[in-house]
Amino acid sequence: MAETQFVLITGRSTKQGSSAHLGKEAQEYRDEISTLQMNLKDIEALGLQDGGQVRVASKYGSMVVKLKKWDIPQGIVFIPYGEPSNALIGPDTQSTGMPDSKGIKVEVERYG
Numbered sequence: 181m182a183e184t185q186f187v188l189i190t191g192r193s194t195k196q197g198s199s200a201h202l203g204k205e206a207q208e209y210r211d212e213i214s215t216l217q218m219n220l221k222d223i224e225a226l227g228l229q230d231g232g233q234v235r236v237a238s239k240y241g242s243m244v245v246k247l248k249k250w251d252i253p254q255g256i257v258f259i260p261y262g263e264p265s266n267a268l269i270g271p272d273t274q275s276t277g278m279p280d281s282k283g284i285k286v287e288v289e290r291y292g
Contacts, residue, residue, distance in 0.1 A: 184226065186218075186257045188238065188284040190265040193258075204262075213262025216288070217250035222257075226288065233291040238284050241267040244291045257288065 199208040216236055223230060230249045235242055236259070243264040252258055259265040261281070269281050 183255075184287050184289055186222070186255055186286050186288055188236070188265075188268060188286045189256060189258050190261055190269065190281040190284075191258070193260040196260045196262075211246070213260045214245050214264050215248045215259070216245045217248050217252055217258040218288070219252050219254045219256070220249045222254050223247065223249055226290070228288075228290055235289050235291040236264075236268060236286050237289075238268040238270075238286045240270045243267045257286065 196212045202209055216234060228247055232247050233244055234247045235244050245264050269284055
């Protein structure tokens with residue numbers, strides 16, 4: 181059985197930045213922040229489909245997002261900053277004012 185645990189990294193994506201001028205309610209922006217990027221080998225090992233929906237869960241919450249193959253190391257997944265990624269990161273800021281948004285353990289599974 182394929183490993184379903186991954187390390188989530190969040191951050192700004194180039195596409196997210198280039199569509200921000202359209203507003204956070206624009207479909208292009210919403211599509212970008214609702215996409216999980218994953219290595220093709222990990223996608224294949226889990227029997228998932230590029231463009232399909234997956235459920236991503238951490239100890240803080242879960243979200244359903246679209247899956248996209250990307251040139252990213254195996255075992256790592258990426259979601260641009262936004263509501264989906266916010267549901268997966270914890271509230272603790274270690275007194276920095278910014279919660280941890282890198283290195284979050286998540287489970288990824290097919291949705292639907």
